[in-house]
Amino acid sequence: MDLPFPFALPLPTAFYLTAYVVTLTAHVVFMNYVLAGTALLAVAFARPRPRPGESIAILKDWMPLMLSGAITAGIAPLLFVQILYKRGYYTANLLLFNRWMAILPALIVGFYALYLLKSQWLTRRPAWVRAAVAGVPVACVAFTGYTWTENHLLSVRSPSFWGDFYATGSQVYTEPQLVPRLLVWAFGAVPTLAVVLAWQHWYRGTGRPRSIAGLAGVGLGLVSAAAGGYALAADATTREAFRSPMAWPYFAAAVAGLATQAGGWWWVRTADQFHARRLLACSVGLALTIGGMTVCREAVRIHTLGAARFEALYPAHADAFGKGGLVLFLAFFTVNAGLIGFVFWLVRHRTVAPPPAAHGPH
């Protein structure tokens, strides 16, 4: 592993790992939007007299679709993780059992609560009911995130540890790095939300750049602090993984991404309205950070598994790689991506009335 990811790996492993990282990055964008967005909604609804701000209106309107997007985008990495780390992933699922399966009812409840937030019924309810309902989605999404992290950390433990854990009958797993690690992702959700929300404002010609930039700044500060905490809590293997030739260029890219985001948001806040070029700078920074950290996450997993355990997986990857269907997938992926683009085009260009968008065609 003396080359940057994924060049030191055999082709099948590199291929599936790259596919996993790319699809997980897409999932993380949706997931971050939902996590930070539901938290923001909960804060807004917790006020006795919620002010109907533009950002809150957008979040309320878009959140069910974005949660649906997070779930849909999550299916692809779920597929690849099973090819890559089948035994560890399945074993962690089984060990956590009901606790793990509880994410499904939690997501269903959270999903319906998001629709309830959009309903007229809720506006007629007392303030405490509104606040309670608004707290449900963020609780459900946060629970799901916590459980995923727990599952991931358990999946990389040794088989003998799994045996001992099974004997206890416990369905809760914890270790010192769980919370710091979770906080990095949770606070990292805020800058992601800021970027996507800013684009949504840009499209509509609404929003105050200073307030969104402020939100992003708070998020960047928090995620930097959480990353520092994670570095302190991390064990030697994790640190070694970050320093390894496989990961360090990506870690450097993630840090550069943070700096780019900070600079981009400073640029955004100096204007009265959102400009595409300035938002593009923030977006590039965000992509670098999320992409870089996703690769680092895999590097930590591979280092934790150890060379012998990870290399033992190569034949299974090669076997899966030999199965047919990739060309067919690429063909359908292209066609369906084009059709999804066509749907966006249709919605923007085939309206009865002109679209209410600042940057739509007139």
Added chain:
Amino acid sequence: MDAVLYPTNDFGPLMKGLVIGGLGIFHVFTAHFAIGGGILLTYFQWLSMTGRCRCARAFVDGYFRYLVLISFVAGALTGVGMWFTTIQVSPVTIGLMVDEFHWLWAIEWTFFSLEVVAGYAAFRYGSRLTDRARLTLLALYSVAAWMSLFWINGILSFQLTPGAWLESRSLAAAFFNPTFLPSLLYRTIAALVVAALSAMVVVNLASELTRPEREELVRRAAWLMAPMAAMPLLGLWFVGAMPPDSREWIMGGSIAMTLMLNIAVGASALVGGYALVGLLRNRLYVNGATATVLCVLAFAATAGGEFVREGVRKPYTLRELLYSNAVRPEQVAELRRTGLTAIDPFPLRGEADLPTLAGRPHPHLRTGALVFREQCSVCHTVAGVNALPGLTKGWDADMKRQNFAKLQRLKPFMPPFVGTPEELESLVQYVTWLEANRPGEWPDPAAEKAEYAARLARIRAWLDEAGPHPAFRRTPEGSR
């Protein structure tokens, strides 16, 4: 060839098959609703924009709300739930299927993504789009939803009828397997029926519609049920394409399978008869209560059909590839020599509840509990649904020994016993101990060494007589 054992969870009194079956039935019903609903909405949009049925447009908006709330939320998440539940019940099965079909699953995902985007776009922006754009979006949604079914159906039908794949290992042969087409057509019609019946419920809930408008909408929706006339033929086609032993289970070989098939056929016949004679021929109106009853019957038909589809694969989860207890057929002979409990890395939970022998947990009961966990617990419980002690009640110890050793001969939908004679004897001891209400003391079955050795020899002979193969084996000429 190496067997990988995963930790096994106890579902208490619930049979694992019932858990996955229950979730599967709900998911299939909502998925059928999403697929048929898309086709119905496209049809109604066309009726509206061509002036054939003016009130159809208002109905489309109302119906879409139910579709989004039910199908996009509960339907989508129970789909993920099916995946997670399958891992809980049989990780080896899902692992093998992911290895073989991951690119087909990925293709299905691209259609599912298109379905979600087109569906939300039509729901969110449909009211301000031109008629043609709205129709295009709904058509895209319908095609994407149906294509999702197309791909998943090929993967699911492979589990029962891998067909020519067993020789060629070709993905095309696996996908276009013998039951692919009849089940795809059958499911398409089922989706149309569920959508039409749901439409009739929604029509009766819409207070803004007049009675003549409701009558017209019900009559239009009823046309989607006309293909039900083909269901008996498709059913026969599917049954004809099944492996012969699976066909025997539904023809009386397994009373549960036969019963569930009868429920599916009976409920379908009632819905189909009402649709074809009452709605289409006599142009009757359906009120909300009747429409709801018909929906419940359609749910019962779905439940019966899915139960049968899952059950007729016995003793396999992947036909000729993997038994329901996650053992591969080619592993049986070797594991009868080496034993399955020897390679299980997971300890026995509740060991302290067992009686002791020489100050330690009773070794035979302990081994028997492990054998139960590894081989039986996927379909049987200790004291709940399909409990093993209930099924063996009245058998004496020697009957148990012989029947377990010749399991696939006794009940051809059972897999052959996997393990050594010692493990089989331990299972007999464990089940007998359970039947006796778990007494605090239990004798050592190996106390009389000569008799114990003779007993194991008898078990070995029975195992050898039964052989390591399933009751029905495929031969080059076909199945027997």
